[in-house]
Amino acid sequence: MRGISKKWKIGFVATVAVITLGFISFDDENFQIAKSLDIYHTLFRELNLYYVDETDPADLVKTSIDKMLESLDPYTVYIPESQMEDYRFMTTGQYGGIGALIRNADDYVIITEPYEGFPAFKAGIKAGDKIVEIDGKSVKGRNSEEISELLKGEPKTEIKLGIQRPGVEKTLDKVVVREKIKINSVPYSGMLNDSIGYIRLANFTEDCSKDVKGALKELKKNQSLKGLVFDLRGNPGGLLMEAVAVSNLFIPKGQEIVSTKGKVTQWNRAYQATNDAYDTEIPLAVLVNSGSASASEIVSGAIQDLDRGVVLGTRTFGKGLVQTTRDLSYNSKLKITTAKYYIPSGRCIQALDYSHRNQDGSVGRVPDSLISEFTTKGGRKVYDGGGIMPDINVQPQMLSKISISLYTKSLIFDFATQYQQTHESIPPVHEFAIDESIYNDFKDFLANKDFDYTLESEQMISKLEEVVKQEKYHAMVADELNILRKKLAHDKNKDLELFKAEISDLLREEIVSRYYYQTGRAQANISNDPVIEKALEILGNNDSYKNILQPAAK
Numbered sequence: 001m002r003g004i005s006k007k008w009k010i011g012f013v014a015t016v017a018v019i020t021l022g023f024i025s026f027d028d029e030n031f032q033i034a035k036s037l038d039i040y041h042t043l044f045r046e047l048n049l050y051y052v053d054e055t056d057p058a059d060l061v062k063t064s065i066d067k068m069l070e071s072l073d074p075y076t077v078y079i080p081e082s083q084m085e086d087y088r089f090m091t092t093g094q095y096g097g098i099g100a101l102i103r104n105a106d107d108y109v110i111i112t113e114p115y116e117g118f119p120a121f122k123a124g125i126k127a128g129d130k131i132v133e134i135d136g137k138s139v140k141g142r143n144s145e146e147i148s149e150l151l152k153g154e155p156k157t158e159i160k161l162g163i164q165r166p167g168v169e170k171t172l173d174k175v176v177v178r179e180k181i182k183i184n185s186v187p188y189s190g191m192l193n194d195s196i197g198y199i200r201l202a203n204f205t206e207d208c209s210k211d212v213k214g215a216l217k218e219l220k221k222n223q224s225l226k227g228l229v230f231d232l233r234g235n236p237g238g239l240l241m242e243a244v245a246v247s248n249l250f251i252p253k254g255q256e257i258v259s260t261k262g263k264v265t266q267w268n269r270a271y272q273a274t275n276d277a278y279d280t281e282i283p284l285a286v287l288v289n290s291g292s293a294s295a296s297e298i299v300s301g302a303i304q305d306l307d308r309g310v311v312l313g314t315r316t317f318g319k320g321l322v323q324t325t326r327d328l329s330y331n332s333k334l335k336i337t338t339a340k341y342y343i344p345s346g347r348c349i350q351a352l353d354y355s356h357r358n359q360d361g362s363v364g365r366v367p368d369s370l371i372s373e374f375t376t377k378g379g380r381k382v383y384d385g386g387g388i389m390p391d392i393n394v395q396p397q398m399l400s401k402i403s404i405s406l407y408t409k410s411l412i413f414d415f416a417t418q419y420q421q422t423h424e425s426i427p428p429v430h431e432f433a434i435d436e437s438i439y440n441d442f443k444d445f446l447a448n449k450d451f452d453y454t455l456e457s458e459q460m461i462s463k464l465e466e467v468v469k470q471e472k473y474h475a476m477v478a479d480e481l482n483i484l485r486k487k488l489a490h491d492k493n494k495d496l497e498l499f500k501a502e503i504s505d506l507l508r509e510e511i512v513s514r515y516y517y518q519t520g521r522a523q524a525n526i527s528n529d530p531v532i533e534k535a536l537e538i539l540g541n542n543d544s545y546k547n548i549l550q551p552a553a554k
Contacts, residue, residue: 025442034404040064073337073354075323081331097152098159099181100125105410107140108132108164111148112413115183116517123176125163127514128417132171133162156178160306164415167421188522192532195226196539200522201246204238204295209245213278216249220279227283227539229532233313236295240322246274246295247302251308252280255344257302262339267324282543284309285535288388294341295319301343301388305380307549310538313392313531318351318365318386345374378388379551391548392526392530392538402495403502405451412503415445416510426515429523434504434511442507443496452492461485501528 016228028216048055065078079087086095099118102109109130114120116447131139132240134150140439142150151159155178189199197219197426219225237243240258245255247257250274276335286300297316303309340348352363371385398409406412419438436443465481468474496503505528513521526532538545 016033027055047431050208059283060513066268073321075319075321075335076337077335078328079325079333079335084331084333087333087335095152095181096155096178097181097467098123098125098178100151101146102131102147102151104144105130109139109142109144113513113517113521115181116519117177118181118522119179122160122519123174125161125174125176126165126417128166128413128419128420129172130164131161132158132164136284140327143275153178166417176294184211184518186211186215186324187518188526189219190221190523191219192229192526192536195224196229196536197222197225197227198229198231198526198532200231200526201235204242204454205234206244206504207244208238208242209249212246212394213249216278225282226286227246227545229285229287229535229539231287231301231526232292232296233287233531233534234291235290235293236291237319239295240295240298243295243298244271244273245275248275250280250282250284251306251398252277253293254442257304257344258298259342259344262322264338265340279309283542286311287531287535288313288316288390290314290317292388293319297388298341298343301347301349304382304388304391305344305347305374306375307376307380310392310548311388311543312392312394312535312538313390314393314395315389316349316387318349320348320350320386327351337367345376345382347372347382347384349384349387372543375551378549380549381552394534397501397502397528397530400495400499401456402451402492402499406446406503408448409451411451412506412510414508415442418445418513419511420514426511427514429520432508432512434507438503438507439500443493446496458485 044060046056047060048057062078062080069076069078073493075349098120098121099115100111101113101115103112107129110131111120111125111127113127114125131147134147139147139150153159157178159176159178161174161176163174165172174371183202183205185201185203185205186223187200187202189197192198197216199215199219201208216228219228240260244257251257253273253276255273256270257273261268275439284303285296286303288296288300288311292300293316297319300311300316304311320341321337322341323335324338326334326336328334340350342348351365353366354363358364366385368385371383373381374384376382461481465474466482468477508527509521509524510525516523540550
């Protein structure tokens with residue numbers, strides 16, 4: 001038999017037979033399970049025996065598992081042994097490797113950011129370096145996922161990298177000793193002004209609550225601290241118990257923070273604050289956006305429902321499904337959705353109903369007609385329907401088309417690489433600015449670069465022209481369309497001046513990261529931020545802060 005060994009075939013048949021016999025009973029549900037497994041086994045056997053081309057049994061089973069789970073929700077997934085390292089990183093923030101971010105660049109992979117203090121950093125590897133060899137073998141054509149797997153490994157093992165650095169002719173050989181990499185969940189904390197502190201939490205990995213508490217302790221050494229901005233924007237979530245522990249820093253002992261309810265009722269549980277809170281009084285502004293999910297929504301939702309602070313930004317993602325990890329054979333695991341999250345007001349934060357899909361297979365949000373009203377501890381009205389709706393809606397600044405083009409085409413990244421080659425150091429983050437000289441250098445750098453883009457207005461004119469051609473009116477309006485097209489046509493040089501402020505912010509953030517790494521990037525990222533500015537305004541006015549937390553007058 002081609003594609004499957006005789007030994008494997010016998011083992012598979014025996015295993016399925018045992019499973020099938022184990023399910024046989026007069027119970028209809030168990031009978032359906034046994035019947036389905038038997039059909040699957042016979043189909044799999046015939047496929048491997050008679051399919052025209054060679055097949056890989058392991059790949060076929062993995063594909064069938066993935067497709068089956070995909071029909072349920074995006075969070076129920078099979079984790080084979082080969083992906084266990086990635087799974088551990090997602091839950092603990094730890095992995096064995098060199099400590100650097102990478103991305104594809106043509107036929108190779110480049111370093112986009114080495115983590116300060118970790119192996120790549122210690123070996124002198126810089127952002128912009130291209131990996132061309134690993135352990136003496138060319139890696140041309142390998143994508144970032146493949147390179148990532150090669151870079152990972154047991155701590156204290158060596159890996160030799162061949163590096164091509166912009167501006168350096170010969171390939172650089174770097175020997176890197178892998179370490180256990182633990183990414184700090186709090187990339188930056190500090191004072192925004194004389195009285196308002198700031199903490200950014202990037203993810204809810206193991207012990208992140210200790211990192212937040214440590215940052216808060218440092219801030220409270222400042223006797224003039226009178227308010228805190230807690231930034232959860234872009235935080236995808238993580239461990240449930242860490243969400244409870246982070247909430248408990250601001251919410252008193254004994255208060256329920258979140259509960260879970262699912263099919264297996266004995267697994268239903270209410271999670272309470274189990275420790276004395278670190279600070280229940282400091283005015284608190286929690287920042288969220290559409291990238292804030294899961295554990296971030298538990299924390300922001302609990303803060304809102306208990307009237308402990310003000311939530312600002314945009315509606316959160318709406319991921320209110322609980323996953324439990326179950327062990328499978330051969331060191332693999334199943335991460336399975338087992339329940340939904342409910343925050344103190346009683347509302348569920350899940351936005352999409354995967355159990356009731358549309359005819360085309362898509363999943364819709366909860367319709368307005370089914371949205372229910374709840375109340376916070378103090379009597380304010382809040383609603384379910386998915387995610388956390390902020391108390392104060394503040395839209396982020398949208399980037400212009402030219403800024404998006406410069407960023408996505410890596411021209412801002414490449415300029416920062418060039419800038420670092422000619423500047424050994426820069427001033428501290430709060431002092432460094434993109435002055436006229438640096439910006440002019442950037443414009444010179446762009447002189448022979450391709451970064452064209454199309455404005456929405458230009459796209460609309462093209463669509464309109466297609467329509468009038470179909471309707472045979474084009475001859476009548478062709479001249480007017482051409483005049484309008486010329487008036488609205490973008491001018492890259494003009495746009496470089498028109499959007500100079502936002503382009504300068506992007507340049508500053510990227511250049512700062514070359515010298516001050518993740519901490520510097522996070523610090524630079526909060527400059528000229530309308531959401532933070534609104535938070536400062538609210539926290540700077542005690543009456544305004546208290547009024548937001550008061551129920552609306554009937």
